[in-house]
Amino acid sequence: MREFGYERVRDVSSALALLDADTEARFLGGGTNLVDLMKSGVERPTRLVDIRELPLDQIEPAPDGGLRIGATVTNSDLAAHPEVRRRYPALAQAVLAGASGQLRNMATVGGNLLQRTRCAYFTDVARPCNKRQPGSGCPAIEGEHHNHAILGASEHCVATHPSDMAVALIAFDAVVSYESADGPGEMPLADFYLPVGDAPHRETALPSGALITGVTLPPAPVAANSRYRKVRERASYAFAIGSIAAALDVQDGVVRDIRLAFGAVASRPWRARTAEQRLQGGPLTAEALWAAADAELSAARPLPHNTYKVPLMRNLVVALLTELAEEAAR
Template sequence: MRPFRYHRPTDVAEAVALLDREPDAAYLAGGTNLVDLMKLGVQRPGLLVDVTRLPLDTVEALPDGGVRIGATVRNSDLAAHPVIRREYPVLARALLAAASGQLRNMATTGGNLLQRTRCPYFQDVSKACNKREPGTGCAALHGQNRDLAVLGWSEHCVATHPSDMAVALAALDAVVEVHDRNGPRQIPLAELHRIPGDRPEQETTLPRGALITAVRVPASPLARRSTYHKARDRASFAFAAGSVAAALDLAGDVVRDVRIAYGAVAHRPWRAYRAEETLRGRTFSPDLAAQAADVELDAARPLRHNAFKVPLIRNLTVRALAELAGQP
């Protein structure tokens, strides 16, 4: 383990100033991702700025009917919160599908959004990885890429974003509150994560030192009728091979509105806008759901070992929407 310094700031402004001033500093919250990467030698921060004692650990009901989730709210607490379970079941289910009970007790909302890819080539410092060391190449492109991207990848990176929670929040049109050197601001979750392009080391649109302080989830007639389906190699403590977050609003059998997001298929949570447009205003059926998924997945470019993800996501889309429509 490389030696590092440790500091616990007294407020958000101090934390942001430290990261802005120290180029090798990193925020520490639950540590469920960062500490592993430090052990592997992938990340080597010289200073850890512990934000767990900052007052960012509450879930607040908002006057407009939405909810504000503090950045250090633990995943297990969020999944069990009565407002989340009642109003946003897709979020509760996504959280409970993630990791293990022990990890959910440590992992935080902000850290979950910013966790780094589990691509084996990124985690192995002996392998070429443009994300870890720009300009070295992408060993995964022609290597073992079963669990990697089929949408939005580039020749520079085929990694996927590992979060379940972020997929649910993408389907819920969440907004991320951040604090940077210029003060507080808000970023739609759909604009937080990047596709790799030629700069895969830039995983988000956040400037250096920015700290996520909360996530706002708006009130929505869709949210109560929502679900999360995840396919994985074992029943727990496994990252997704593919996942679908869905919310559906029907007027009789006609799709009044719908939200769909995919996980484990791209460098960011993948909002399925084309599938949504295919569904709106039409009489729902499982066949229509399959057609909508096909429209979205027409842009897929499977790699050598992961073509199975395309029919997997298609089937998960049909299953999730049919469940919400009462047509299992």
């Protein structure tokens, strides 16, 4: 591991100043992803700027009736918060599905959004990877790719984003707040993650040296009837091979509002807007659900060893929305 410095900060301006002075420094939250990448040699920061003592660890009502979540809130505290569990249950479920209790106690909301892919070619510095070393190639396309992307990939990268939390957040139109040398800013989470294109090493639209300060969930009555479903290769804690965050408001058999997002199928959390549009305002029938799932997945371009993800996601859409409709009818 490369020798590195360590600084603990207690205000945002000090944190920004340290990264401005050293472009190879990195912010350290829980360290559950960054430290692993440092051990493998993928990340080689000159300095770690510990932000855990910044005053960003609160979950508070937003002025518009939504919920504001500070960047250093731990995953455990987020999943246990009564307002999150009551108003956005799929978010609490996604967090609980994401890792062991020990990891949730350390991992932070801001760090979760910035975690890197678990593609084995990315984490092995002895192998080429366009995400780690632009222009070196993507061996996953011809190699091991059974858990790689089927949506939104390119010939330059087929890795998937590992976050469970981000799937639920994007379904509920979360907005990311940040501070940078140019002042505060915010952007919808849907715009936060960049398409792969020909530059897979550029993963987010966060300005260089910026610090995520929080995430805001707008008020969404539909989110109260929501659920997160994760499929993985073992019952214990593992990364998803496919997941869905869904919320549904159906009255008299007609869909009044719907939210749908996929995980583990693309380089970023995938908002299933085509399926949402097909179902919005229409009757909630089995035929409509299958048609909506097929419309969303018509853009899928699976590789030889991950074609199973298409029927997997199709079945998840129908099963989870059916469960939510039955629950709402009780």
